[in-house]
Amino acid sequence: MNYNEPLLWEKGEGLTTGYSFPKESVPQTESNSRHLRDNFFLPSFSEPVVARHFTRLSTWNYGVDTDIYPLGSCTMKYNPKIHERIAQLKGFSDSHPLQDDNYSQGALEILYKTGEYLKEITGMDDVTLQPAAGAHGELVSMLMFKKYFKEREENRTTVLIPDSAHGTNPASATMCGFKVKVVPINSDGYLMPEVVEKYMDESVAGIMITNPGTLGLFEPYIKEICDIVHSKGGLVYGDGANLNPLLGQIKVGDCGIDAMHINLHKTFSTPHGGGGPGAGPVCVKKLLSDYLPSPGVKFNGTNYYMDYNNPKSIGRVHGFNGNFSVVLKACSFILSQGAEGLKKISEVAVLNANYVRVKLSEFYHIPYSADSMHEVLFTDKYQKKIGISTLDIAKGLIDRGIHPPTIYFPLVVSDAFLLEPTENESLKSLEHLIDIFIDIAKEAEYNSQKLKDAPTKSVINRVDETLAARHPVLKGEILGRD
């Protein structure tokens, strides 16, 4: 069934009531608050109208439970249902973060052990589970860099960031008062040691590197680059958004990374995007341990406890202990996979991306010749000649029931689209995806107008994104009302 559903604002007068209060048992009083407003109209409906509205909207959803979700750089993995069941166990769901440590031993053990697993996976010395998302982890890391240099009385003002980085990297560094210097990658898509050397001096606090980078390529000179930065007294931050293809293959700590965030909602399969809050734990080398957010979870051989004695800490960055249920689901994922399972994940994720790469190479332009890691980058170069853009290709996917990949990112490649199938997809599912992409390439050639009009099968057809950005409507208004 395919039906339309207006916004609540457009649903008629919106003056019915969805609740009834019991008769008051205390006398009414007048409020004299200056915040009282009488010209403020929110639509109001009865409960069934509201329930139907949101249920109807929910039928338009597309998620990892619907079909393949090949959103590059986002690692949209299936979220095993057993994690939800574990998170709903009464011992967890009914516990409160203000309970005494003695009554929270189970929850604290989960936090502590998940931290230990992440340290083992990354080869790092210490960890915080507080950050609530990847970019939050970046910010926490940059705050620690700042504090590290402040303690050492070194005035370092600049952070180096490759031009292929996620946009959140410069934002995080800037928020900490650093100046960002952009370092160009070379024509093969790699960050080169000699280029980093040219930019690196005693005014530079460090570098933020994503490995594999946003082009889906492994940085082969990562160790040399880390050595150069360290030799000038700088620190290396690893953006862990692309950790999936490294699981069980290398430990980033061995490459020379000093701090790295991990997106539990990517690599460790906890819900992502609209599915719930995320978590961006940060793993660090010893030299940054003192600056980690406080409190951390410790174990004294008998008991787990919250450790508040961290005088050099950058402070608290999240209420209580981060998003506990997310950490719990990631813990469940790590334990259910085991060391062998995690290794297999990276192998299959890389294999899947390269399978798509090879199968589609004759239909879509591939800007870099190296093998892909977990994601593969294409452009619309072949289709552009016949007037079809990356956006048209993405819209064509919607008509074929598939969520589009990441488009127009990374910015260093013009008109890119970045596909990340993840390890979830079977050979059959990959073939399905590949067939659809080939079908679009053929439609571009023989029936391009159809692609320019796409999507036509979705409830909302092609939207005018430019108009929406130039003249955004940011306020809901009840129709027919002054």
Next chain:
Amino acid sequence: MSKFPEDLMYAETHEWIKKDGDLFLVGISDYAQEQLGDIVYVDFPEIGKVINIGEQCGELESSKAVSEINMPFKGTIVEVNTELEETPELINESPYDAWIIKIRAENSSDYNNLLNSREAQKVIEGDE
């Protein structure tokens, strides 16, 4: 094929520069607007600010990306084209009329070190 009028000079980062009395107008090239796609917002620099060569002197937001405008040589921001606040599409429609900032060069002869139309054309051939 993108146009590069011969009476203008260009920066490698795809800005055009036009002499306007003893001041200079800066916009983005036809090639740059084509690459960016529909421009939806222009973020101007502060008037009176002195900015170094190669440093950011504004930002363009398109439906695809956010891109920096770079200072073609050291100078002071004298004026910004406020018409673009409401109608950023002018940059797409007529990139060489839609100037974005007006600057006073610290050293006017810097203008002569920019790329001419033929050289600018070559730079983008390298890109493509």
